[in-house]
Amino acid sequence: MRFAPILALATQAVTTLAAVKGFNYGATFSDGTIKKQNNFEDEFNSAKNLVGNSFTSARLYTMIQGDTNGVIEAIPAAINTQTSLLLGLWTSAGADTVNSEVQHLVDAVNQYGTAFTDLVIGISVGSEDVYRTTELGIASNVGPGVLPNTLVDYIGQVRSAISGTALNGKPVGHVDTYNTWTNTTYTAELTAAVDFIGVDAYPYYESTKANSIDNAARIFWEDFNEVVAVDQGKPVWVTETGWPVQGPTMNQAVANVANAERYFQELGCDLWTGGINTWWFTLQDDQPVVPAGNVVFGVTGPGLPPPTTPRYDLSCPA
Template sequence: MRFSTALSLVTPALAATKGFNYGSTFSDGTIKHQSDFQGEFTSAQNLVGTSGFNSARLYTMIQGDTGGVIEAIPAAIATGTTLLLGLWASAGQADFNNEVAQLVAAANTYGSSLADLVVGISVGSEDIYRVTPLGVASNAGPGLDPEGLVNYINQVRGALAGTPLASAMVGHVDTYNTWINTTWTQPLIDSVDFLGVDAYPYYESTKANSIDNSMSTFWDDFNQVVAVAGSKGVWVTETGWPNQGPTSGQAVASIANAETYWQQTGCSLFAGNVMTWWFTLQDQQPVVPSSGVVFAVTGPGNPPPTTPLYDLSCSA
């Protein structure tokens, strides 16, 4: 099986983790509050046709309208939602200082109620990709090189010493092709506890990337990261297929193809107990990979509807 290599890197304590990515704002830029996050987390747990989506990946620790701890934290505690915490790392040291300050504040405020839910902490998201020639050509925005990320990771570990999150796993999220450029990324691989992988066959337009090839393309991407990760865990932090958007190479965005990708690639991840955060329950800026492309599993609404846009069941 294509994913057999990956399964050996999943630890029993983390094997059941699966969830979605959650931005800090709605698509119109409105800032989310605790009740909004709570509604989203509850809807994810009750999606028709599937179960076990009890985890949330965040991109920032900062609540946008106050500068304090993001209100997703108390929402997760209230709903028993596990967390892959995220710190935005491409806005400079001053902003990163606030990310770290809110992470420490959350640890000290919520103590074991939070620590028991945290499966990991990601320092940054696709920062290296954004400073590669491909990222620059795509106008992906400010990024950060591996050396800068190692520095930030060390800052996070130092700041968490003596807090309830002192033993939390600390890693980084980037694109699969960024990780495998080990002449650049090896110091970062050496410094992390896990490698978060974002992989979207839909966007890989230089390959034969039709929906028929999507599952094999994904696992080829994933296993290339496994090959460079050594003993480090490899987690799927973003993947999905859009239900609407432009054609990308041979990849067609449609509800039917989004369902196929879920039932093939998604279900193989879930069956293999690979740590997975799907993109996405509902689309929110600024985390949508490309403007005009809709990856949502469910339709609009606050809270999101629990009836999905397509069949989320997985055959035995």
């Protein structure tokens, strides 16, 4: 059964035929090796050429290339493969890191010009930082976060830095969990400060709900529409969602290939046909081999470059 995003589409301005379709991409492999330009190019090309569907956008988490302290090499890889970008600036490591992230953002404009800026869909200032300051985030021991008012300051810093550059006017937003955005007494100021709201939502992890695959798409839309209800007129983008092909059972949620395919078919296809910018999690889990027992979300299996034959059917109804 498919669960249509009735409220979301009724209350959001969408571009039905132009929704961004992409994946999330980390800056390192699982062993800590830092990805180089050729690694990003391999990933972006594999995503574009997947059997059944083509993914032409990349969401990043940082602007910094860790081994050189230069601009992340995903940028020239995106230019060479014509992959659009949702840029990310890491903010949970403190003000000095944010200053460096912002400087690298400006450096990227100066280094690559409009060949880079024309590919930018938006700029996310942080990722799940506010969640990490909440009671649930602290209990989950997920590391340091950033308070909403500090993120508002960082967003202002980014706007100032790109003013007068070719990035001026690009949407500046923030990514966080759906239940962080709906905590309006905590995040209303942040919602007012952004141009877009990035939502991370995983029914697989919602173990306090009846979260079997039969209910997964419905749970997602309920989560998403709760954010839309408090979005202050800002567009809501799906920055992370997916279903694992391997991992522990979370309440009623079973991780396997069949359920990952069903989740994609019942949710992913509706997101894009509904005009909602979405970056799926994920093209491929960190390489070279994901240890047994880990939660594995990869649409493709192991291999460098990532294979273009996915684990399950990615085609969407016409």
